[in-house]
Amino acid sequence: MKKLFILCVSLMGVAAxxxxxxxxxxxxxxxxxxNPDRSVTFRLAAPDAKSAKAxxxxxxxxxxxxxxxxxxxxxPLESELYRYSFIVDGLELNDPSNVYTTRDVSSVKSxxxxxxxxxxLYSIQDVPHGSVSKVWYDSPTLGMKRRLTVYTxxxxxxxxxxxxxxxxxxGAGGDEESWMELGRxxxxxxxxxxGGKAVPMIVVITNGNAEQEAAAGYxxxxxxxxxxxxxQRRGDRALFTDxxxxxxxxxxDNYRVKADKSSRAIAGLSMGAMQTFAISKDYxxxxxxxxxxxxxxxxxxAEDKQKMLDMQNNGVKLYLIICGKDDFLLPRxxxxxxxxxxxxxxxxxxxxxxxxxxxxxxxYLTGFAPRLFK
Amino acid sequence: MKKLFILCVSLMGVAAxxxxxxxxxxxxxxxxxxNPDRSVTFRLAAPDAKSAKAxxxxxxxxxxxxxxxxxxxxxPLESELYRYSFIVDGLELNDPSNVYTTRDVSSVKSxxxxxxxxxxLYSIQDVPHGSVSKVWYDSPTLGMKRRLTVYTxxxxxxxxxxxxxxxxxxGAGGDEESWMELGRxxxxxxxxxxGGKAVPMIVVITNGNAEQEAAAGYxxxxxxxxxxxxxQRRGDRALFTDxxxxxxxxxxDNYRVKADKSSRAIAGLSMGAMQTFAISKDYxxxxxxxxxxxxxxxxxxAEDKQKMLDMQNNGVKLYLIICGKDDFLLPRxxxxxxxxxxxxxxxxxxxxxxxxxxxxxxxYLTGFAPRLFK
Numbered sequence: 237m238k239k240l241f242i243l244c245v246s247l248m249g250v251a252a253x254x255x256x257x258x259x260x261x262x263x264x265x266x267x268x269x270x271n272p273d274r275s276v277t278f279r280l281a282a283p284d285a286k287s288a289k290a291x292x293x294x295x296x297x298x299x300x301x302x303x304x305x306x307x308x309x310x311x312p313l314e315s316e317l318y319r320y321s322f323i324v325d326g327l328e329l330n331d332p333s334n335v336y337t338t339r340d341v342s343s344v345k346s347x348x349x350x351x352x353x354x355x356x357l358y359s360i361q362d363v364p365h366g367s368v369s370k371v372w373y374d375s376p377t378l379g380m381k382r383r384l385t386v387y388t389x390x391x392x393x394x395x396x397x398x399x400x401x402x403x404x405x406x407g408a409g410g411d412e413e414s415w416m417e418l419g420r421x422x423x424x425x426x427x428x429x430x431g432g433k434a435v436p437m438i439v440v441i442t443n444g445n446a447e448q449e450a451a452a453g454y455x456x457x458x459x460x461x462x463x464x465x466x467x468q469r470r471g472d473r474a475l476f477t478d479x480x481x482x483x484x485x486x487x488x489d490n491y492r493v494k495a496d497k498s499s500r501a502i503a504g505l506s507m508g509a510m511q512t513f514a515i516s517k518d519y520x521x522x523x524x525x526x527x528x529x530x531x532x533x534x535x536x537x538a539e540d541k542q543k544m545l546d547m548q549n550n551g552v553k554l555y556l557i558i559c560g561k562d563d564f565l566l567p568r569x570x571x572x573x574x575x576x577x578x579x580x581x582x583x584x585x586x587x588x589x590x591x592x593x594x595x596x597x598x599x600y601l602t603g604f605a606p607r608l609f610k
Numbered sequence: 611m612k613k614l615f616i617l618c619v620s621l622m623g624v625a626a627x628x629x630x631x632x633x634x635x636x637x638x639x640x641x642x643x644x645n646p647d648r649s650v651t652f653r654l655a656a657p658d659a660k661s662a663k664a665x666x667x668x669x670x671x672x673x674x675x676x677x678x679x680x681x682x683x684x685x686p687l688e689s690e691l692y693r694y695s696f697i698v699d700g701l702e703l704n705d706p707s708n709v710y711t712t713r714d715v716s717s718v719k720s721x722x723x724x725x726x727x728x729x730x731l732y733s734i735q736d737v738p739h740g741s742v743s744k745v746w747y748d749s750p751t752l753g754m755k756r757r758l759t760v761y762t763x764x765x766x767x768x769x770x771x772x773x774x775x776x777x778x779x780x781g782a783g784g785d786e787e788s789w790m791e792l793g794r795x796x797x798x799x800x801x802x803x804x805g806g807k808a809v810p811m812i813v814v815i816t817n818g819n820a821e822q823e824a825a826a827g828y829x830x831x832x833x834x835x836x837x838x839x840x841x842q843r844r845g846d847r848a849l850f851t852d853x854x855x856x857x858x859x860x861x862x863d864n865y866r867v868k869a870d871k872s873s874r875a876i877a878g879l880s881m882g883a884m885q886t887f888a889i890s891k892d893y894x895x896x897x898x899x900x901x902x903x904x905x906x907x908x909x910x911x912a913e914d915k916q917k918m919l920d921m922q923n924n925g926v927k928l929y930l931i932i933c934g935k936d937d938f939l940l941p942r943x944x945x946x947x948x949x950x951x952x953x954x955x956x957x958x959x960x961x962x963x964x965x966x967x968x969x970x971x972x973x974y975l976t977g978f979a980p981r982l983f984k
Contacts, residue, residue, distance in 0.1 A: 282700075282701050283700070284699055284700045284701075285699075285701065324701060325658055325659075325699070326656075326657070326658045327656050327658075327659065327698060327701070327703070328706060329701070329703035329704070329706070330703070330704065330718075332702060332703070334833070334835075335713055335716055335718050335826060335827075335835050336826075336827055336833045336835070337711065337718070339709055342709055344704075344709050344711070347833065348833055349832060349833055359830075359832045360824075360828065360829060360830050360832055361830065362830055364746070364755070365746045365755065365757075367743055367744060367745040367746065368743070368744045369741055369742070369743035369744070370741060370742045370743070371741040371767065372738070372739045372741065372764070381738070381739065383739075390746070393745065393864045394863075394864070450734075452709060452710075453709075453710055454734065455734060456733075456734050456735065456736055458723060458733045458734050459708075459710045459721065459722055459723055461708075461709050461710070489768075490767045490768070
């Protein structure tokens, strides 16, 4: 076996000689480089460029040309996950030295994490990891098979315990990938569970676009992408919220779950908050924990008021409404809370800093998950 | 509910007004555009650029500036999956109008599919889809938990049938993502099974880098990427091949599988072919189907010859060696076949066109999977 290993190594040399080294090279520049003081240095080899800068969630970082390699360093940054790109002579591109990108609707950007408190929580640590599965469930209500992300906590496969289920919904333009890719939900759940802050639970991340069977790249449209919100809705088709029973049925039929109200939670961001409002109202004896992240409901109709009161009578342990003070939806969220006050529906309200951003939604998940199923 | 839907739509307008439209726009250019004659048009908005071209597996396509948008069209292309990027004034970037990329070792490129025979096989079709799970198995041999991709065929969750298992290994610099991302293994298996060409089976895609717990981005190194082949191997650590028993144990303990030799297959490409050679030899009563894609073994030692003969005596239904005529490993593969001839070990040899490429490996998988478990 040692001999074979040495053979493998020598073959890599052969492969390199055959011109495959381009695959294996990160280019001449290390970028991004997170420095001990939490500043970040960006580098780009572009000898012929006239100007270059890095722009993104860390702000704008001017870069200067040193022997053909442009380089710039940010100030010390808060521990967080940041998305960014380069602008070179007016042209935007991702960092060619960084293999990591995330997609937010149709925007694909380079990404890095500054370690520390939040950055560590969003990172893969030396803790037991849950499994992440992409499965297809049947939705008779929507008339199609649809894709679902299921996180099962570490120990699920090898044990026989039953787990509570947390349904987690994305916003407009998102899909069943968003909470994993932009929300770092697997890392957050792994770390919260390992730290004893959240109980082990199954997290189910749905695709809330009724016209779409799966996320971009995983549907029959393959590599022909169109953001979900620009699709024409078929007038005769049910809404995603109407079809939520199909999701619950699939999960409870196929996973070892505690199938009772005290073991079900639902939360969503933005459009997903509106869906969370609608689902918790329309299935009023289903969830003990409800979270509306940066979004709201609308209960002007008597029928909806009655459903909310039915839910209240059935008992809800937590109905959390949380929104950033700079969020463009805040006035509508406040209007919804006035409607809840009118019918004396109890809820918990949290106003945070910031706006309608994944930075907030990661924090909201981090705060919400530890309060479930206790 | 209708009202809420209308509210959602109006909120998208509000969000757009608040400057989030950048997320939802694919930019002014449709690119790439696959035309009815299988030519492909590339477009890039770069008003200030002096030159632009598209380069990749489809060859080089010159682009011309029309009112600030560079455009160029390839000749008609064979139905296939293609990776490409743009070169603008000497700077390489991915197509900003295309949200789809794949990573090959440390090279991230834009990707498209030209439909037709192979392109359709590599695409998501209107057929039942298997589940794809990323799970963590315990490897006592390597002293760590390690990440594994498991494809379970459509119907696995809802049924109680037991399935055969096909272990599929990547090459140097690859990982447990490669066969899915570059190899389109989930699409190929879905389509072969739905078409009745392959029997329903579980496909297990391992990470063959003994020093690595998981693919780039999914290990404790998080977004600090270093290709696996440049790592220092710890001298005291077992090889991946030595640890393969841990993979089999995890799979057979946790999935509904037929746990006998006639229901196990193994194949790998390049470094994975060398590992397939070693594993099938060192576990000589384990696999009825063995595939070496663009790679070979080495049986100069008497001990290894004996193991090969043991395997032969136990019975192997298919020992396939397949390699492209332009592959830099072909002379070594031929040398291995001479060694097999010397000990009269039966195998099947297939020489194809092409070289050491994913294009070939997708075709090899397409040809190999239908021959298993029949």
